[in-house]
Each structure stands twice: as C-alpha cells, then as structure tokens.
Amino acid sequence: RTALEAVDLGVRYRGGWALRDCSFRVPAGRVCALVGPNGAGKSTLLSLAAGLRKPSAGRLSVLGGAPGGADVRPRVAYVAQDNPLYPHFTVAETLRLGRELNPGSWDQAAAERFVHEGGAGGGVRPGARVDSLSGGQRRRVALAFALAKRPELLLLDEPMSDLDPLVRHEMMAALMAQAAEHATTVVIASHVIAELEGACDYLLLIADGRVRLAGEVEDLLSAH
Numbered sequence: 001r002t003a004l005e006a007v008d009l010g011v012r013y014r015g016g017w018a019l020r021d022c023s024f025r026v027p028a029g030r031v032c033a034l035v036g037p038n039g040a041g042k043s044t045l046l047s048l049a050a051g052l053r054k055p056s057a058g059r060l061s062v063l064g065g066a067p068g069g070a071d072v073r074p075r076v077a078y079v080a081q082d083n084p085l086y087p088h089f090t091v092a093e094t095l096r097l098g099r100e101l102n103p104g105s106w107d108q109a110a111a112e113r114f115v116h117e118g119g120a121g122g123g124v125r126p127g128a129r130v131d132s133l134s135g136g137q138r139r140r141v142a143l144a145f146a147l148a149k150r151p152e153l154l155l156l157d158e159p160m161s162d163l164d165p166l167v168r169h170e171m172m173a174a175l176m177a178q179a180a181e182h183a184t185t186v187v188i189a190s191h192v193i194a195e196l197e198g199a200c201d202y203l204l205l206i207a208d209g210r211v212r213l214a215g216e217v218e219d220l221l222s223a224h
C-alpha cells in the first residue's frame with residue numbers, strides 16, 4: 001500500500017515554483033523524514049498532502065485517493081508548524097472538541113496519556129488555557145490532538161522546533177511509540193536531519209523544490 005504518491009508534482013506561487021517535477025512514493029507504514037533546507041518546499045508538500053492546497057502541475061495521491069477528499073480527510077492528521085489550536089480553549093476543552101470532530105475514531109485515553117504523562121515539558125493541567133502554555137506544552141497538546149484521531153497518516157511540520165533537546169527526545173520517543181503501536185504512517189518535515197536520526201526508516205530529501213533523494217533509509221545506506 002502507498003501513503004503518498006507524487007507524479008511530476010509542481011506548485012507555483014506568485015514568486016515562482018516552490019515544488020517542481022516531484023515524483024516519489026512513500027509506502028504505508030513508514031516513518032518518513034522529509035528533510036531539506038528552509039525554503040525547500042517541505043511545508044508546501046505537507047499542506048498539499050493535507051488537502052489545503054492544490055497542485056499547479058502533476059498530481060499527488062494520499063492513501064490512494066485525492067488529498068482532502070471526503071474518504072481521505074478523516075484518515076489524515078496534520079500538525080502545522082505554528083499549530084495554533086484554539087488559544088482561548090482549555091486543554092480539556094480542546095480534547096473535547098477533538099472528540100466531537102472525530103466521532104468514532106477519537107482515542108481519549110491516548111490523548112490524555114500523551115498530554116499528561118510525566119517527563120520534561122509534561123504536567124499540562126486540563127484546566128489550563130492553551131495560550132497560557134509554554135511552546136513545548138502547546139506542541140504536546142497539538143500532537144496529542146493529532147494522535148487521538150488515530151490517523152492512518154500523520155503529517156508533522158517541524159514538530160520539534162523550538163523545543164529543548166530533552167523535551168524533543170522524549171516527545172519524539174512517545175510519538176514513535178504510538179505510531180508504531182498503530183502502524184501509523186508518519187511524515188515529519190525538518191531542516192535538522194540530526195533531529196530525525198534513528199527515528200525514520202524512509203527518507204525524502206528535497207532542495208529548491210526538487211526531490212534529490214527518496215527511498216528506504218536501509219537501502220540508501222547500503223548502496224553508498
């Protein structure tokens with residue numbers, strides 16, 4: 001099965017092409033690192049996969065269907081880089097909303113586990129307003145919100161940026177554990193390759209809007 005498949009995919013903004021002639025396939029069940037320098041086109045690709053933007057050229061299929069389509073959208077969770085959530089909601093209200101938006105699939109226990117379980121950056125109180133949380137705590141709530149939806153595909157845009165290394169390591173480990181438990185395909189964009197080392201088994205490297213390298217990490221390492 002295929003999580004993402006791009007064929008000659010292109011996206012043009014006013015300023016020019018942000019993605020160009022991109023063809024690649026990410027098999028289902030992988031944890032895929034989407035790496036490349038700032039401005040490479042990572043966010044553009046994720047927003048396309050989330051169905052928030054349309055290609056200017058070529059095509060992208062997500063879980064075998066159209067990104068954002070009625071049969072695909074409920075199976076995909078996307079955490080944008082500046083995950084705003086709902087600043088005036090409390091943590092508990094945020095999770096309640098998630099449950100209402102995702103009837104049937106919402107895993108409240110998983111959400112609470114991810115938000116509240118100890119460790120650095122933990123200790124988020126259910127009654128705390130989202131806009132009173134630290135960046136790391138807010139990120140934790142946003143990731144919990146996405147995970148609790150039990151998506152088949154989880155799209156994360158720089159999820160660990162601005163976090164101190166200890167928190168980053170713990171959140172990454174918790175995220176990977178939950179993804180593995182449910183065989184969730186994860187695509188994680190980052191401009192810091194080291195952040196993803198050891199966590200990913202698939203690599204998509206883009207630079208200047210073009211795919212430079214794509215494949216199983218194992219194959220890429222043994223071939224060179």
Ligand code: ADP
Nearest residue numbers: 013014015018037038039040041042043044045
């Ligand atoms: P990355 O996430 O890898 O940093 P982006 O996808 O954000 O890259 O951006 C790719 C290129 O497209 C950059 O040159 C960026 O300035 C440009 N870009 C991104 N979003 C827009 C937009 N909404 N309008 C115009 N240009 C944009």
Ligand code: ADP
Nearest residue numbers: 013015038039040041042043044081082157158
């Ligand atoms: P990233 O590089 O990680 O994608 P940015 O700070 O470039 O983050 O982008 C933040 C927001 O600004 C995004 O919504 C993106 O689409 C938009 N954006 C980025 N570059 C441009 C641009 N050149 N013109 C207009 N909007 C842009």
